[in-house]
Amino acid sequence: MVRVAPINLTFNPRTLWFDPGDLDIEKDMPVVVRTARGTEFGIAASEVIEVSEEQVRALKSALRPVERIATEEDIEQAAEMERASAEALPVFKEMAREYHEDMHPVSVEFLLDGDKAVFYFEAEERIDFRELVRKLAARFHVRIDMRQIGVRDEARMVGGIGHCGQELCCKRLGGEFCPVSIRMAKEQGLSLNPQKISGLCGRLMCCLRYEFDAYKDFKSRAPKLNATVQTPAGPAKVVDHDVPREIVSLKVEGEKPVKVPLSEFDPAPEGATRPNAVGEEAWEEATSDRGLIGGEALIFSTSQFTGADKLAEGAKVRHTGGSRKGSGEAGRSRRGGSEGRGRGGSRSAG
Structure with missing residues (x-):
C-alpha cells in the first residue's frame, strides 16, 4: 500500500x-x-x-x-497572492479588450512564490496572444502563462447558482466533464426547451447525466408506454412511468389509473424481457387503500400537527395601502367584466 x-x-x-x-x-x-x-x-x-x-x-x-x-508566513504569502490576483484581473480585462474583442478574461492566479502568474481566458476560437503576453509581463514583472479555457471550465472556475437553487455541480463536485447529449433529456421525459435544460455556461446541464442510466435501466425492464398489460380487471394500458419509485401506472378502460410497482408484476414470459401481466394479489393490493405508496401516503400524514394548532384568521391578515388600492381596482374591473359578460354573453345561469 x-x-x-x-x-x-x-x-x-x-x-x-x-x-x-x-x-x-x-x-x-x-x-x-x-x-x-x-x-x-x-x-x-x-x-x-x-x-x-x-x-x-x-x-x-x-x-x-x-x-x-x-507556516504562518506561507499563509500570509498565499493571502497576499490572492489579493494580487484580484487586483490583476481588471488590468487583464482592460488589456484584453484593447487586444482582441473575442477574448473574455476569467481569472488570474499568482503562484505562491509570486514569480509566476496564470491568466485564464475564454474564447471560441484559437487566439494568438503573444503580443499580449509581452505587455502583461512588462506590467506585472513576472513570468506569464496564458490558458485558454472553454465555457464549461469558465462556469466551474467562477461558480454560481443553478436552476435547482444549488451551487453549480461542476464547482461543487469537481471531477472530469462527461459528455452530455440531448438524448439524455429525451430519455428522462424532460422539456427540450434550451432555456430549461441548459446551464449557466450555455451547454446542456451536467446533471442530465446523473439519472440517465437509472431511467435507461428502468425503461428496459418495464412495459413500454401505451403497451397493453393483462390484469384481473381486464386489459390495461400503460399510461405513465414513475422511474425514481419504479412504479407503472395502468388504466383499464373507463376506470382511474392504478399504480403498480414493477416488482409486483408477474415474471416476463419466456423469450421476453418485459412483463405483461399483473397477478390477482398485486392488483388487489394496488387498488386498495394500502396501495397509497410513498409520497402519496405522506400527503395525508398529520404527524406534524399538535393539539395547539390553529387556523389563520382572515381579519388579522395585513394589507398595505397599495395592495388595498390594487385590490379595489381589480374588484371593480372584475365586476365590470362580469356585467359585460352578463349583458353580451350567450350563456345564462340556470
Missing part, C-alpha cells in the same frame, strides 16, 4: 494526490506542495490515506511531494 495525501488546490476542481513523506497531515490543514507549475498552496481534503500500487500506477503523472505544512 502507498500513503497519499489528498490535496485541494485553489484553481483545480479535482482533489489531487501527493506524496506526504513522513508528514502527519490532517483534514483542512494548509500545506505547500510542488506541482509541474511550481510551488503552490493547498488545503488537505482529508487525512493521509493508503491506496494500492495499481491505483498509483494508473495516475497520469507520478506523485509529487508535499513540501511542508504551511
Whole structure:
C-alpha cells in the first residue's frame, strides 16, 4: 500500500494526490506542495490515506511531494497572492479588450512564490496572444502563462447558482466533464426547451447525466408506454412511468389509473424481457387503500400537527395601502367584466 495525501488546490476542481513523506497531515490543514507549475498552496481534503500500487500506477503523472505544512508566513504569502490576483484581473480585462474583442478574461492566479502568474481566458476560437503576453509581463514583472479555457471550465472556475437553487455541480463536485447529449433529456421525459435544460455556461446541464442510466435501466425492464398489460380487471394500458419509485401506472378502460410497482408484476414470459401481466394479489393490493405508496401516503400524514394548532384568521391578515388600492381596482374591473359578460354573453345561469 502507498500513503497519499489528498490535496485541494485553489484553481483545480479535482482533489489531487501527493506524496506526504513522513508528514502527519490532517483534514483542512494548509500545506505547500510542488506541482509541474511550481510551488503552490493547498488545503488537505482529508487525512493521509493508503491506496494500492495499481491505483498509483494508473495516475497520469507520478506523485509529487508535499513540501511542508504551511507556516504562518506561507499563509500570509498565499493571502497576499490572492489579493494580487484580484487586483490583476481588471488590468487583464482592460488589456484584453484593447487586444482582441473575442477574448473574455476569467481569472488570474499568482503562484505562491509570486514569480509566476496564470491568466485564464475564454474564447471560441484559437487566439494568438503573444503580443499580449509581452505587455502583461512588462506590467506585472513576472513570468506569464496564458490558458485558454472553454465555457464549461469558465462556469466551474467562477461558480454560481443553478436552476435547482444549488451551487453549480461542476464547482461543487469537481471531477472530469462527461459528455452530455440531448438524448439524455429525451430519455428522462424532460422539456427540450434550451432555456430549461441548459446551464449557466450555455451547454446542456451536467446533471442530465446523473439519472440517465437509472431511467435507461428502468425503461428496459418495464412495459413500454401505451403497451397493453393483462390484469384481473381486464386489459390495461400503460399510461405513465414513475422511474425514481419504479412504479407503472395502468388504466383499464373507463376506470382511474392504478399504480403498480414493477416488482409486483408477474415474471416476463419466456423469450421476453418485459412483463405483461399483473397477478390477482398485486392488483388487489394496488387498488386498495394500502396501495397509497410513498409520497402519496405522506400527503395525508398529520404527524406534524399538535393539539395547539390553529387556523389563520382572515381579519388579522395585513394589507398595505397599495395592495388595498390594487385590490379595489381589480374588484371593480372584475365586476365590470362580469356585467359585460352578463349583458353580451350567450350563456345564462340556470
